[in-house]
Amino acid sequence: MKTIIQIVERACGYDHLRTEQLTLKNPPFMDLVLDVLYSPERTLLRIGHYGVQNGDLMADPEMIIEILTDEGFNPLSNRNDYIGYYREVDESNDDRANQKLKRELNQFLLSWDRNIAAQGFLDAMSKFKPGEPSGSQSKE
Numbered sequence: 001m002k003t004i005i006q007i008v009e010r011a012c013g014y015d016h017l018r019t020e021q022l023t024l025k026n027p028p029f030m031d032l033v034l035d036v037l038y039s040p041e042r043t044l045l046r047i048g049h050y051g052v053q054n055g056d057l058m059a060d061p062e063m064i065i066e067i068l069t070d071e072g073f074n075p076l077s078n079r080n081d082y083i084g085y086y087r088e089v090d091e092s093n094d095d096r097a098n099q100k101l102k103r104e105l106n107q108f109l110l111s112w113d114r115n116i117a118a119q120g121f122l123d124a125m126s127k128f129k130p131g132e133p134s135g136s137q138s139k140e
Contacts, residue, residue, distance in 0.1 A: 002113065014036050024125065029049075033046075045065045045067055048063065050062070056081075
């Protein structure tokens with residue numbers, strides 16, 4: 001998750017993403033959107049690509065990731081609206097199926113992180129200036 005962490009750091013960190021949504025434009029790829037969801041106990045990063053179909057916002061994909069204090073991470077969910085896919089880790093259950101899902105989400109996240117780097121989103125951060133409409137949008 002090296003690329004995603006670098007993007008967050010260049011965007012002024014997780015605290016900034018609690019109040020500002022980061023939207024990175026990098027044509028011809030779908031915009032990359034990051035924000036932090038409200039949670040008093042932990043930092044939950046939402047990251048996704050989004051498209052529109054019949055007027056509806058569609059995740060392609062979207063993940064929610066718990067950021068751990070030791071610079072680790074814990075993927076909690078993954079969805080892709082175009083194919084009707086949604087998987088969420090049951091944090092109260094530590095059975096084999098749940099452990100397998102955690103590994104699958106972790107593998108997907110690491111693969112997606114490499115794709116984000118290969119598609120040049122980290123380079124797109126060089127154009128980012130907090131507060132500008134093309135880079136960051138206020139949460140409403």
